[in-house]
Amino acid sequence: MTGPATDHATTRRGFLKLAAAGTAAATLSRPNPAGAEGKTITILHESSFIKPFDEYVTNTLAPAYEKATGIKVNYEVTSVGSLPTRISTIAETGSGADISMNGLLQVIQFSNKYLDVDDIASDVGKAQGGWYDAGKEAVVVDGKWKAIPFANIGQLMNWRTDWFAEVGVKKFPETWDELYEVGKKLKAKDHPFGFELGHGFGDNHGWLYPLLWSYGGAEVAADGKTVTIDSDETARAVDFCRKFFKDTMLDDALGWTDVSNNKAWMAEQISCTNNAESILWFAKREFPDIGKVTDQAMNPAGPKGRFHLLNDISHSIFNFSPVKEEARAFMRWLMDPKQLGGWYAVADSYYQPLLHGYDNAPMWKVEPRNLPYRDALANAHLPGWPAPASRQMAESVAKYVVVDMFAKACSGTSTKDVIKDAAAQLKDIYRSA
Amino acid sequence: MTIATERLPVVAQATRRRASLSALLDRQDVFSWLMMALPLAFLAALVGYPFFYGILLSLEDRPVAHAGTFVGLRNFVADAHDPVFWQVAANTFIYTGAATLLKMVGGLGLALAMNQHFRMKNLVRAVLLLPFIVPTVLSTVAWLWMLDPAFSVVNRLMVALGWPRPGPSWLGNPTLAMVSIIVINTWRGLPFYGISLLAGLQAVPADLYEAASIDGAGGWARFRFITLPMLRPIILIVTLFSVIFTFADFQLVYVLTHGGPANATQLFATYAFDIAMNGGQLGLGASVALAMLPALALLIVLLTVYLRRE
Numbered sequence: 001m002t003g004p005a006t007d008h009a010t011t012r013r014g015f016l017k018l019a020a021a022g023t024a025a026a027t028l029s030r031p032n033p034a035g036a037e038g039k040t041i042t043i044l045h046e047s048s049f050i051k052p053f054d055e056y057v058t059n060t061l062a063p064a065y066e067k068a069t070g071i072k073v074n075y076e077v078t079s080v081g082s083l084p085t086r087i088s089t090i091a092e093t094g095s096g097a098d099i100s101m102n103g104l105l106q107v108i109q110f111s112n113k114y115l116d117v118d119d120i121a122s123d124v125g126k127a128q129g130g131w132y133d134a135g136k137e138a139v140v141v142d143g144k145w146k147a148i149p150f151a152n153i154g155q156l157m158n159w160r161t162d163w164f165a166e167v168g169v170k171k172f173p174e175t176w177d178e179l180y181e182v183g184k185k186l187k188a189k190d191h192p193f194g195f196e197l198g199h200g201f202g203d204n205h206g207w208l209y210p211l212l213w214s215y216g217g218a219e220v221a222a223d224g225k226t227v228t229i230d231s232d233e234t235a236r237a238v239d240f241c242r243k244f245f246k247d248t249m250l251d252d253a254l255g256w257t258d259v260s261n262n263k264a265w266m267a268e269q270i271s272c273t274n275n276a277e278s279i280l281w282f283a284k285r286e287f288p289d290i291g292k293v294t295d296q297a298m299n300p301a302g303p304k305g306r307f308h309l310l311n312d313i314s315h316s317i318f319n320f321s322p323v324k325e326e327a328r329a330f331m332r333w334l335m336d337p338k339q340l341g342g343w344y345a346v347a348d349s350y351y352q353p354l355l356h357g358y359d360n361a362p363m364w365k366v367e368p369r370n371l372p373y374r375d376a377l378a379n380a381h382l383p384g385w386p387a388p389a390s391r392q393m394a395e396s397v398a399k400y401v402v403v404d405m406f407a408k409a410c411s412g413t414s415t416k417d418v419i420k421d422a423a424a425q426l427k428d429i430y431r432s433a
Numbered sequence: 434m435t436i437a438t439e440r441l442p443v444v445a446q447a448t449r450r451r452a453s454l455s456a457l458l459d460r461q462d463v464f465s466w467l468m469m470a471l472p473l474a475f476l477a478a479l480v481g482y483p484f485f486y487g488i489l490l491s492l493e494d495r496p497v498a499h500a501g502t503f504v505g506l507r508n509f510v511a512d513a514h515d516p517v518f519w520q521v522a523a524n525t526f527i528y529t530g531a532a533t534l535l536k537m538v539g540g541l542g543l544a545l546a547m548n549q550h551f552r553m554k555n556l557v558r559a560v561l562l563l564p565f566i567v568p569t570v571l572s573t574v575a576w577l578w579m580l581d582p583a584f585s586v587v588n589r590l591m592v593a594l595g596w597p598r599p600g601p602s603w604l605g606n607p608t609l610a611m612v613s614i615i616v617i618n619t620w621r622g623l624p625f626y627g628i629s630l631l632a633g634l635q636a637v638p639a640d641l642y643e644a645a646s647i648d649g650a651g652g653w654a655r656f657r658f659i660t661l662p663m664l665r666p667i668i669l670i671v672t673l674f675s676v677i678f679t680f681a682d683f684q685l686v687y688v689l690t691h692g693g694p695a696n697a698t699q700l701f702a703t704y705a706f707d708i709a710m711n712g713g714q715l716g717l718g719a720s721v722a723l724a725m726l727p728a729l730a731l732l733i734v735l736l737t738v739y740l741r742r743e
Contacts (some may be wrong), residue, residue: 084711088497092498199660411695432494
């Protein structure tokens with residue numbers, strides 16, 4: 001090094017070059033954790049309905065991590081519904097964030113831009129009681145963990161205990177048929193049900209896929225190729241949905257998006273809906289009187305059992321991130337019970353852990369009415385179940401094929417026709433599988 | 434002297450160069466190209482590039498975050514087989530046709546009314562622009578509340594007048610949902626028509642009306658034979674703009690119904706967005722978006738030819 005250095009340093013340009021090279025070499029060879037200083041990890045998250053959840057990262061987790069390692073954690077929040085667009089942009093351009101939250105079917109869509117995280121997932125699982133099967137369903141692609149499951153945001157039944165009591169019902173009905181009978185009586189008393197049948201992004205799929213499964217129907221077979229929607233089981237589910245809508249619900253539910261049922265709940269327009277825990281959470285804080293008479297239950301069972309929609313969120317590391325190893329280290333730190341437990345706890349149990357280690361965590365004691373959300377994990381699946389997650393499944397969800405099949409039946413189209421349309425659309429979609 | 438003789442050619446050369454440069458700039462074709470270069474570069478980068486990239490995408494099977502494979506026109510063939518695509522096409526034409534017609538007639542009425550003399554005319558004119566100025570997403574959220582049966586002023590009024598509770602479901606009924614988005618689009622676009630046509634009205638020379646009145650023309654005849662022909666060029670331009678914006682409308686539907694119920698209000702732009710962004714099929718989504726192009730181009734050509742011939 002010294003020989004050529006003296007030669008080069010004789011000219012001004014040579015000196016500058018040498019100085020730059022020297023600085024670069026010094027930076028590169030500095031050992032960790034000192035080398036980590038000044039680095040930033042950007043983590044993209046969808047804005048949470050539970051405000052303290054996002055605040056916990058910016059006010060507690062990020063400063064703690066920076067203090068411990070010198071690495072700055074930039075928590076970027078994107079509005080609800082815009083996550084797919086944001087991840088698409090980042091994945092396509094190869095820049096913008098190092099870690100991203102995934103919703104429903106995003107892991108499969110972006111898996112080839114994500115690092116394998118088998119090591120982290122398996123260590124976290126071993127240390128904290130093992131993963132729920134539901135946790136693996138959305139993140140394991142071709143045998144590799146492409147994301148670390150974080151939690152499920154369950155979609156369950158929310159019901160008004162006072163109005164149900166008016167028609168003599170103290171316990172939430174066990175089956176769809178029993179619920180239908182109660183709904184008929186409640187609609188007659190001007191307390192209709194309201195289940196989203198429009199083009200929102202969650203509350204519609206949240207009950208319509210489980211309804212379909214509980215009658216034995218499914219959009220595609222386990223092979224992920226054979227479209228199976230055209231069946232007697234689907235027809236029975238559609239017939240049930242039509243009369244359930246007509247005899248128990250508000251007409252408006254056909255055009256609802258995700259905010260609508262929350263709004264209707266707080267306006268005391270409806271006596272039963274299907275939503276995440278946020279309804280109870282919000283009612284308790286803003287409308288305590290409504291909060292007192294709000295209870296939650298698992299989805300009713302159909303002839304073929306009881307089902308729930310898996311609405312899990314997980315975290316992935318982009319394989320083009322310039323701070324891959326730092327991001328891995330951060331994810332290990334984040335999934336440590338000390339951090340993870342605190343983060344879960346600030347949201348009561350809006351985010352249901354996918355690790356058995358939390359099955360009896362104190363967070364479940366805060367609000368016992370949330371317990372069905374934990375138990376629902378046992379039979380929660382992705383929309384295209386029993387097929388594994390696929391890009392075709394994401395397309396079917398984005399095109400609202402199953403939602404619209406039910407919605408069209410509710411607005412008067414015959415069962416035969418709505419199933420025929422859905423089958424044609426699904427065959428087109430799954431042809432490429 | 435020697436020094437001067439040495440310098441002279443240099444100065445002359447520089448002067449000549451300057452002269453030739455200013456002569457060059459004086460040439461209209463050179464100067465206009467120079468002035469257009471920047472906007473053209475902007476257009477090429479911000480419109481041209483995405484447009485041609487969109488065409489390329491539409492010819493590929495291109496799942497998001499994966500490399501594309503060229504498939505020719507297969508995406509367009511898939512669109513042609515998709516019943517929802519045709520429903521979307523019909524929706525878009527109905528939406529654009531009805532909203533544009535309402536805006537044209539309403540805007541003309543508005544302009545004629547605004548052209549009268551009355552107190553606080555300027556204030557009223559300014560206020561009328563509000564729907565156009567307020568960001569679409571904001572005003573649409575306000576409409577979302579107004580169309581909610583529980584909170585709607587319209588429903589309250591109807592129920593008070595004896596309509597059975599809770600009144601019509603504006604966004605839940607497929608037909609009413611389409612009517613609702615047409616009405617809101619009209620509400621938003623009316624001021625644009627109104628103000629543009631008002632500007633046109635004010636440019637009509639008053640002596641034409643005077644002459645016509647002397648010749649015995651009534652109000653309708655003056656409108657039919659003076660106002661309307663004088664306004665024709667402006668109507669053409671405003672309608673062109675309106676058709677383009679309405680045809681490609683996105684925000685209103687995305688916020689209000691997201692295409693529901695069961696695709697009753699799904700338009701090209703929202704359907705393309707769902708397929709490309711939520712479904713992750715960039716190629717197929719681009720093909721739906723591009724399917725707007727020939728229809729839109731044809732519509733504009735027909736409109737131009739029709740209005741020019743008149």
